[in-house]
Amino acid sequence: MKKCLVRHPIHLVAGELYLFHPIDRQCPASSSLWGVFDKRAGGTVYLESSSRNLREFRIWHDLPERYRYIRCATHDELRDYFSSLTCYECRRSSGRQIVRRCRDDG
DSSP states (O other): OOOOOOOSOOOOOTTOEEEEESSOTTOOGGGSEEEEEEEEETTEEEEEEEESSSSSOEEEEEOOTTOOEEEEOOHHHHHHHHHHHHHHHHHHHHOSOOOOOOOOOO
């Protein structure tokens, strides 16, 4: 049976966005798995959706064992995730390429 190795026990809330990381306890956004928590069952964490790059998403799966650290997403990360997920789902349902314009942070 797979056991969740997430350190620092945290009360996970269904529908909330978290960032998971295998080695960095600060879970930097650029190298973390972003995932929406679904449930915990038998020591396994299940996600509604997740992404490593905010372009490709996995839907309804368990959290891979290698992830040891977790943190709640910031408000800005939450906005970016759900905006990207919406674009991804629109692309999938329409079969067309949607051009994504990102703000220039630099």
